[in-house]
Amino acid sequence: MASDGFTTCLWFDDQAEEAAHYYVSVFKDSDSRVGEITHYPEGGHRPAGTVLTVDFTANGQKFVGLNGGPQFKFTEAISFQITCEDQAEVDHYSQRLTEDGGELGPCGWVRDRFGVSWQVVPRRLLEMFSGPDRAAAARANKAMESMRKLDIAALEKAFAGE
Numbered sequence: 001m002a003s004d005g006f007t008t009c010l011w012f013d014d015q016a017e018e019a020a021h022y023y024v025s026v027f028k029d030s031d032s033r034v035g036e037i038t039h040y041p042e043g044g045h046r047p048a049g050t051v052l053t054v055d056f057t058a059n060g061q062k063f064v065g066l067n068g069g070p071q072f073k074f075t076e077a078i079s080f081q082i083t084c085e086d087q088a089e090v091d092h093y094s095q096r097l098t099e100d101g102g103e104l105g106p107c108g109w110v111r112d113r114f115g116v117s118w119q120v121v122p123r124r125l126l127e128m129f130s131g132p133d134r135a136a137a138a139r140a141n142k143a144m145e146s147m148r149k150l151d152i153a154a155l156e157k158a159f160a161g162e
Contacts, residue, residue, distance in 0.1 A: 008063050010066065010114075015065075016051055017034075017065070031059060032058050032059060034056045035056055074117065080117070080119070082120050083122075083123050084122050085122075089122075090120055098112070104148040106148060125144065125155055128140040128159050137159070140158050
């Protein structure tokens with residue numbers, strides 16, 4: 001097996017190149033870029049020259065977008081978790097991933113305009129859940145369950161019992 005990790009393949013109908021450029025724009029860092037783009041050859045199940053695959057890296061994670069047709073759709077059974085350092089990051093990813101047809105879901109989940117699911121989670125919430133105070137964690141969990149976009153200050157208050 002290759003030693004360079006895994007590449008996640010995302011199956012699109014025909015939006016792989018659009019999605020790759022979009023994700024690279026959402027995760028603006030030195031590790032985000034669009035790479036090689038391949039095209040269907042003559043005799044493929046799509047017209048020759050149509051984009052087949054797009055390699056891209058978003059936030060250091062390798063992906064390939066595949067234009068395979070409308071047979072398969074994304075579901076929440078698979079999601080990508082974005083661990084955020086502060087409320088500004090939570091706000092950024094929640095806003096960017098819901099623009100142009102995406103939607104907020106419960107508990108910080110987001111579905112983008114392509115149907116891909118993301119969990120926009122503050123690192124602090126993960127710390128609350130993994131800490132020794134189980135009653136405080138339960139209060140934070142209950143507060144989280146009532147939210148769509150997560151609010152770190154409100155989670156902190158619930159955790160503290162306020």
